[in-house]
Each structure stands twice: as C-alpha cells, then as structure tokens.
Amino acid sequence: MNMSKKEDPRAIRTKEMLKQAVIELLQQGIPAEKLSIQKVSQQAGLNRTTFYLHYEDIHDLLQKLTDEIVGEITKQIEELMQVRELSEKSQLIRLLDYLYNQRQHLLVLFQKNDFEEKLYEQMKRLISVRRENSVTQTPRRDIDIDIKTASLVGIMMWWLKRGLHYSSDYIATEIYKMYR
Incomplete structure (x- = not known):
C-alpha cells in the first residue's frame, strides 16, 4: 500500500x-x-x-496482528526510554501498566511462539540501551543481557497469566530489586 x-x-x-x-x-x-x-x-x-x-490467509492475519501489538509495545518502550525525568522503576511501572491494559490481546498472542520471541528481542534491546546509557559502564556481556531479558519476559508473562493480583508497582519493585 x-x-x-x-x-x-x-x-x-x-x-x-x-x-x-x-x-x-x-x-x-x-x-x-x-x-x-x-x-x-x-x-x-x-x-x-x-x-x-x-x-491472504489466517497466517497473514495472525502475523499482522502480532506485528501490530509488538509494534505498540516497541513504541511504548521507545517512549519510555526517551523520558529521562522518570526513574527506571517508574518507567517499568508504566510499561507494566500498558501490558496490563493490553492483557487480553497479549494472553492470546502468548500462545504463538513468534510473539514471545519478538517481545524478547524488544526487551533485550531495551536492556542493552539502558546498559549503554548507564552512568556506571559495565563490560557488555551478551549473556548478562540474555539472562536479564529472559527473566524479565518470564516475569511479565507470569504476571499477566497468573499474578495479576499483584500491582504493577509491586512487580516493578521486585524486578528493580533483582537488577540493582
């Protein structure tokens, strides 16, 4: 088009x-x-x-739906990365709130393996950028980024599937404690 x-x-x-x-x-x-x-x-x-x-077919529709939602999550992540006056925890709370508001779509899309992979790649990019922008530069080790990304995506998936009785603030606090 x-x-x-x-x-x-x-x-x-x-x-x-x-x-x-x-x-x-x-x-x-x-x-x-x-x-x-x-x-x-x-x-x-x-x-x-x-x-x-x-x-074209069902696969095309599912792919476009997945791409649209991952695109929205990416947009949210990029916007959060630009807001310098917010603390990392506040940025994480905003992201979790966005995910909470989109949970019905996300829970459905978590059934598709490529959605989780795309979400993983976006979160990995976020963690890499945060690390590059941090005041205390640590040597970049891909395994550190992969471990943090996998645990973050895992926590977010768990929260959306089974842990919604916890607030986004509580989950952000727990994540923040893990990565300090």
Missing part, C-alpha cells in the same frame, strides 16, 4: 473486526492452527470475500 494514500475508514474498521474475531475465537480456546477463514469471517459478521480483500 502506498503510504501517501490514506486508508479507507471502512477498510480499517473491517480489519479491526477481523482481528477482534480472531482474538475472541482464541479466547474461546480454539487453537490458532484450527482457525479457518470461515470461522473468523463468521465471528466478525463478514463474508470470506471480504476477508480476502484484506488478508
């Missing part, structure tokens, strides 16, 4: 309906590999022809 052209609001609305239908079906327990164009179209109240106007 040519970026200079504005997308038709009806097309945007239709794509949102199809994405929401996928999320609803996945939340009902239907595995991603069992989704069909017919099921998604029916859930969205649209026909198959309309589906094909916007997506």
Whole structure:
C-alpha cells in the first residue's frame, strides 16, 4: 500500500473486526492452527470475500496482528526510554501498566511462539540501551543481557497469566530489586 494514500475508514474498521474475531475465537480456546477463514469471517459478521480483500490467509492475519501489538509495545518502550525525568522503576511501572491494559490481546498472542520471541528481542534491546546509557559502564556481556531479558519476559508473562493480583508497582519493585 502506498503510504501517501490514506486508508479507507471502512477498510480499517473491517480489519479491526477481523482481528477482534480472531482474538475472541482464541479466547474461546480454539487453537490458532484450527482457525479457518470461515470461522473468523463468521465471528466478525463478514463474508470470506471480504476477508480476502484484506488478508491472504489466517497466517497473514495472525502475523499482522502480532506485528501490530509488538509494534505498540516497541513504541511504548521507545517512549519510555526517551523520558529521562522518570526513574527506571517508574518507567517499568508504566510499561507494566500498558501490558496490563493490553492483557487480553497479549494472553492470546502468548500462545504463538513468534510473539514471545519478538517481545524478547524488544526487551533485550531495551536492556542493552539502558546498559549503554548507564552512568556506571559495565563490560557488555551478551549473556548478562540474555539472562536479564529472559527473566524479565518470564516475569511479565507470569504476571499477566497468573499474578495479576499483584500491582504493577509491586512487580516493578521486585524486578528493580533483582537488577540493582
């Protein structure tokens, strides 16, 4: 699509309906590999022809949905990295609050392996940048970054799946204590 052209609001609305239908079906327990164009179209109240106007197949729709959410998380992370007046803990609380608000979509997408991998890569980039910008420069060791990233993504996934009774402030405090 040519970026200079504005997308038709009806097309945007239709794509949102199809994405929401996928999320609803996945939340009902239907595995991603069992989704069909017919099921998604029916859930969205649209026909198959309309589906094909916007997506090649179910995989294309799932990939675009994953990319969109990872893009939003990336945008949040980049914005947080620019806010210098916030403490690291405050930045982490903001990120956790964002994840909490997006939890329904995230829990569905955690079922897809590539989503977790993309989230891991974004968090790794965040940790690497934070380390490069820190006052006390430590020798860069990739294993340190990988360990921190894996534990951070693991904690965030656990929190969203089973630990929501803990506040974002509490989780941020615990993470912050681990990495001091």
